[in-house]
Amino acid sequence: MLKRVEFSGDHLDVLRELMNIAVGNATASIADLLQAFGTMHIPKIAISDIKGLKQYMHETIPSESSHYVTKQLFGGPLGGEFIFVITDEVAINLGNHLYDVEAPNDADIYDAVIELTNILSATMISRLTEELNIKVQFFLPSTQIIAGNDLIYLEETAEYSQIIIISTQMEFQNQNINGHIFILTKDAMIQSLKDLIDQKLEELYA
Template sequence: MVDINKLSSYHLDVLGEIGNIGAGNAATALSGLLNKKIDMKVPAIKIVGFNELMEYVGGPDQEIVSVCLRIQGEAPGSMFFVLKPEEANALAEKLLGVPVKDVSSDEMALSAVSEVGNILSGSYLSALSDFTAINMQPTVPTLLSDMAAAILMQGLVEISQESDYAIIIDTSIEENNQQDDTVKGHFLLLPELESFEKIFQSLGVQE
């Protein structure tokens, strides 16, 4: 089993760079889709235990909007792109160009946010797969709006019997470098135990 304590700042830097490559690819795809410049950045990346994970997104009772999917291939797991409702509304407004008061009750807004989550997830997994030479493919995503515990628990239950950690990739989305109007979300990667070991062994962390 990979010892989380053996992970160095180098390994986190590598994961951060992979995240930035994925974010860059996603930004390019979104810019072409929307015909305007979109920037995505990964300001921070962390590896936390499941108890910390729930608190990181605001606690189990925090309402969130999340794009959820499973990872198939050689390193299966679960993945979530998590936004607070106000961030989801702001993102939908950027995408649609019209005010959005409640993304959870706006079918077009939900579709737009789901598409961003789909593009971001696919771009990040592609970058991670290319860098580690591990085949990973996303399933069709599902978008949910509920309390964090209700949404994340399914992914946690699927792997919590085998693994103890999750990778959190902070993500910021800007339009035309407008830093005062940045949408911030969290990209959560929950690999199964063997998947976690494969990913980090490919980065030079041995058992």
């Protein structure tokens, strides 16, 4: 098992502030690109483990609906996973809004979900990494429909000892679109995030 990376109050403060900026940007991008005007919640940041992550998701995501869960990996000096979760009902609303059809077909819905995920991940992660003076690469997103709120499979995550959970919620009331966003990063990447934050702090104290 890897050594735990300790985050100080200052590290968390920096991450929180950078994520606030990232979320503000994502809201503006969605308004601009998808003509949907809404709000996003102030991101919550927690350092946890797999058990904690599962529990957190159970507390955040309702168990009674089916969900479109879209995952997109990003890698480079900072790597992690961006997860966007919406209920199937909201996915249809999203398909309606983006494809402008009464009854969007499955392909339209998948495509709309991927498109929104993409805009969210690109704006949020890019803003964060820009502030940390690095560039990351985005990988192909994939969407699964999952019944209930067991969104993390044990086999996917068995090797992770420490996870940073960044979570927020978006709401676009006019379109009845709302969803949960999780950004997960783990183990060695937590150390690189800490180093990048240290550099950022050094720059400011210089």
